[in-house]
Amino acid sequence: MQHTFLRLYIVLFFSLAISVSYSQETSPQKDSISKKIEDYFFLERENIHLHFSKTTFFTGEKIWMKGYVYHRKKSAPFFTTTNVNASLYNEKGDKIEDKLFYSKNGSFIGNFELDDELPSGKYYVHVFTNWMKNFKEDESSIYKINIINKNDSSYSRDIADYSQVNITFYPEGGSIIEGIKNNIGIKVRDCNGNILSISEGELVSPTGQILQKISLNKFGLGKFELVPDLKTYKVRFVIDDKKIEGIIPAANPKGISLDANSYALKDKTIIKIRTNAASVENYIGKPVLMVVHQDDKSAIFDVDFKNKNLEQTIAFTNDILFPGVNTIRIIDSENNQIAERLVFKYPKENLKLDFESVKKEKDTAVIKSRFNFINTNISISVLPQESLAIDEENDIYGDFLLNPYFNEKSAYSKYYFNEITPKKAYELDILLLTQESSKYKWQDIKNSAPKTEFDFDFGLTLKGTVNQTLSNPKNFKVNMLALQYGINESTTINEKNEFYFNNLVLEESAFINFNLIDEKNRSTSFKVYPQLVNGRRAFNKTLQIKNKFCPVKSESVAIEMPEFAIGSITLDDVEINKTVKKKLKRGSSLANSHLIGFQFTEKNNQMDLLQFIQIHGFELVNDVMASTIQILSRTRNSFRAQKLSALIYVDDVQLLSNDMLLGLRMSEIDEIYLNPHAIVPSMKGNMGVIKIYRKNIMDSTEPSKSKAVPYIVKQGFSKNEAFKNISYTSTESAGFRNFGLIDWIPNTITNETNNFTFKFPTYGQKKARLLIEGFSADGKLISEIRTIDLE
Missing domain, CATH: 2.60.40.1930 (Macroglobulin (MG2) domain)
Known part of the structure; x- marks a missing residue:
């Protein structure tokens, strides 16, 4: 045994020395391949x-x-x-x-x-x-x-279908080659891709002889060795007392197979490249290259089949590999790919989280925590210990370290990255072996580098077209005012009568005023058509919803569901001023008694009046071509009926045009009385009333018409809402323990101290299940599930 180990060490050392010297040599073909890889992955991903x-x-x-x-x-x-x-x-x-x-x-x-x-x-x-x-x-x-649907009385879940089983084979390198040793990966699933409870099978010869046992891990993955001839070999499993067989694809008479190992020896990778006697003549005297790359980074080695040697070994330190998935490609003298294999190099460190203390203060759990790296950004989901409402298929490790290089999304990736062991490293290698191929095809890399056809969006871009003749557009500018977002900007008008505002951060339904400013800095009337040119985008590829190849087998389970408090939500704390009614000057008026009253004293309140109206139950619809705005009640008086216009009064004078409200600020308003649900008897069937009273009224004339043009942002950014849990009738029921949510803490960011504290309501639970995910500023990852005592 000692002699064997010494001989292996000498072979590895000698191979390493050769491979490093090979990697230092350059050639036109190597330079060309390196350039094609750099070009294909030049754009950021x-x-x-x-x-x-x-x-x-x-x-x-x-x-x-x-x-x-x-x-x-x-x-x-x-x-x-x-x-x-x-x-x-x-x-x-x-x-x-x-x-x-x-x-x-x-x-x-x-x-x-x-x-x-x-x-x-x-x-x-x-x-x-x-x-x-x-x-x-x-x-x-x-x-x-x-x-x-909360009206359903049962919970339906998919179950594995043992009647229809798929056995898929993945020869290492891509092809099974006749007469030489081949490593072959295997995956066993039902016809919809669900994992089956099988741990062992058999490799069977054409004569029915059992050649070896095949072990599968808990995900239905395994591998075995085979030196095939042109006869038919198969594997056999016993599933649910039924024999299931899979025929191994026929061997190719010529080609190259790979045997890659980046996990068995610490910091070493060994690649064995094999061919058969029928193929070796094709490679003698011609350059054959082994390319190792991850995105635009690559290393290239020579493969030499001189003396008709049917097996070449290239070994190197893992410094050659890049953290994450690496693609190994064997390229012939014509730049064609002969074989391919994915291997993995673990990152040096991941985020680690320590709970230094867990305390209960009344009905709240307080957890003091510490990370091993600074500047972390994490989210925490808190659920009852027995929760059925969360699965572990998706995690940040898979999405950032594995799936970018896979054609089919991997599941349960956190298994391979939490508490890493040699067994898990071996199983991760099998996961990579059982991929159909790399997502990035060599044919695409060598022939068609991506081009920049779609912009990298940085915020929103508003484009406006001035629909009138200007004597000289260069003498005018357009002012955009949205004080609730801190926006008060001006821009020029180009020769096409167009203007642009770029890199805006505006929420859906944000209200904006546009003003046309002349060379004397005066606001002047104008007609304008604004539009958001890069709001919500459509994707340009087919949505990858996984197709079902056979009828889904499911079962309805009588599991207790949570009961929700109908019509109630958890609200933020609100401070109520009980003296407001007494201060309302016009609240006792019969015409205002059925309306909700508001009084304003702040002189520096720069919120738009129209925004206030929108917040309090009305919908704003603007006709940008006509520069007018409608104010509608959100309530319909019949199913599928149109929303109706509200009646608007300013200083007890009914408005015939809502344009008079444009540009008014809350600092100009004394009191407002409104009710979006008030039904108003009229020929037009109005719904909703708004009565506005201004400060410092000098006369009873109508307010002057503003020259501003209103615009309501459609398809802007979604509002950043604070988490509000739905209300449950009971948090001690089996239904809540099955599907309830205790808390959602989406935005925990630590600083240079590494320490942070978070808290959540216990809801009477004895234990809680925490799913923690996130990354640090330098890219360290975490995805963990913790169970903690709350008693």
């Missing part, structure tokens, strides 16, 4: 991971989520990404809703509100950026969630 508060939701709830954006080439947060598009789809691929989220410093938070009428079933959340559309490969992310 983003990846997005979503952490959900849970993955099973009820209608009436909100899908709360935190997004993380990763700069793959830098292995760090993508700090400059701002615009993230998100869509909710049903299982048929029908779009339910679109949103645009604002990402800052590599992360964003958001939600989808679930309509009470949605049917139970599987739904999908899809996220992408406009920049991702530049690439042939799909760089977007999609996530399956479950939605249960």
Whole structure:
């Protein structure tokens, strides 16, 4: 044994010395390949991971989520990404809703509100950026969630179908070669890709002889060795007392196979390249190269089949590899790929979280924590210990370290990255072996580098066209005013009568005023057509909803569901001034008694009057071509009826045109009385009343008409809402323990101290299950599930 180990060490050392010397040599072919790889991956690549508060939701709830954006080439947060598009789809691929989220410093938070009428079933959340559309490969992310209509009485879940089993083979390198040793990966699933409870099978010869046992891990993955001839070999499993067989694909008479090992020896990778006697003549005297690369970074080695040696060994230190997935390609003298293999190099460190203390203060758990790295950005989902509302298929490790290089999304990736052991490193290698091929095809890399056809969105861009003749556009400028967002900017008008405002951060339904300013700095009337040119985007690839190849086998389970307090939500604390009614000057008026009154004393309140009206139950609709605005009640008086216009009064004078409200600020208003639900008897069937009283009225004339043009932003960024949990009738029921949510803490950011404290309500639970995900400023990752005592 000692002699064997010594001989192996000498062989490895000698191979390493040769491979390093090979890697230092250059050639026109090597330079060309290196250039093609650099060109193909020259453009930056983003990846997005979503952490959900849970993955099973009820209608009436909100899908709360935190997004993380990763700069793959830098292995760090993508700090400059701002615009993230998100869509909710049903299982048929029908779009339910679109949103645009604002990402800052590599992360964003958001939600989808679930309509009470949605049917139970599987739904999908899809996220992408406009920049991702530049690439042939799909760089977007999609996530399956479950939605249960709260009127349903049972919970339906998919189960493995043992009647239909798929056995898939993955020869290392891509082909099974006749007459030499081949490593072959194997995956066993039901026909919809569900994992089956099988741990062992058999490799069977053409004569029925059992050649070896095949072990499968808990994910149904394994590998075995085979030296095939042209006869038929198969594998056999016993599943649910039934024999299932899979025929191994026929061997190719010529070719190259790979045997890659980056996990057995510390900091060493050994690549064995094998061919058979029928093939070796094709490679003698011709350059054969082994390319190791991750995105634009590469190392290239010579493979020499001189003396008709059928096996070449190249060994190197793992410094040659790059943290994460690396692609090994064997390239012939004509720049054709002969074989391919994915290998993995573990990052040096991941984030580690220590709970230094867990205390209970009344009905609140207080957890003092510490990270091993500074400047971390994490999100925490808190659920009952027995929760059925969350699965562990998706995690930040898979989305940032594995899935960018896979054609099919991996599941349960955190298994390979938490408490890393030699066994897990071996199993991770099998996961890479059982990929059909790299997502990045060599044919594309050598022939068609991506081009920049779609912009990298940095905020929103508003374009306006002035629809009137200006004597000299250069003498005018357009002012945009949205004081609630701190925006008061001006821009020039080009020769096409167009103007642009770039890099804006504006929420959906934000209210803006445009003014045309002449050379004497005076506001003048104008007609303008504003439009948002880069709001919500459409994706340019087919949505990757996984097709079912056979009928889904499911079972309805009588599991207790949570009961929700109908019509109530948890509100923020509100301070009520009981003396307001006494201060209202016009509240006792009979005409105002059925309206809600507000009084304003602040002189520096620069909120738009129209924004205040919008916040308090009315909808604003502007006709930008006519420069007019409608104020509608959000209430309909019959099913599918149109929304009706509200009656507006200023100083008890009814307005015939709402344009007179443009430009008014709350600092100019004394009192407002309104009711969006008031039914007003009239020929037009108005609904809703707004009565406005201004300060310092000098006469009874109508307010002067503003020259500002209003614009309401459609398809802007979704509002950044604070988390509000839905109300449950009981948090001690089995239904709450099955599907309830204790808390969602989406935005915990630590500083240079590494320490932080977070708290959440205990809701009477004895234990809680915490799903923690996030990254540090330098790209360290964490995805952990912790169970803590709350008693």
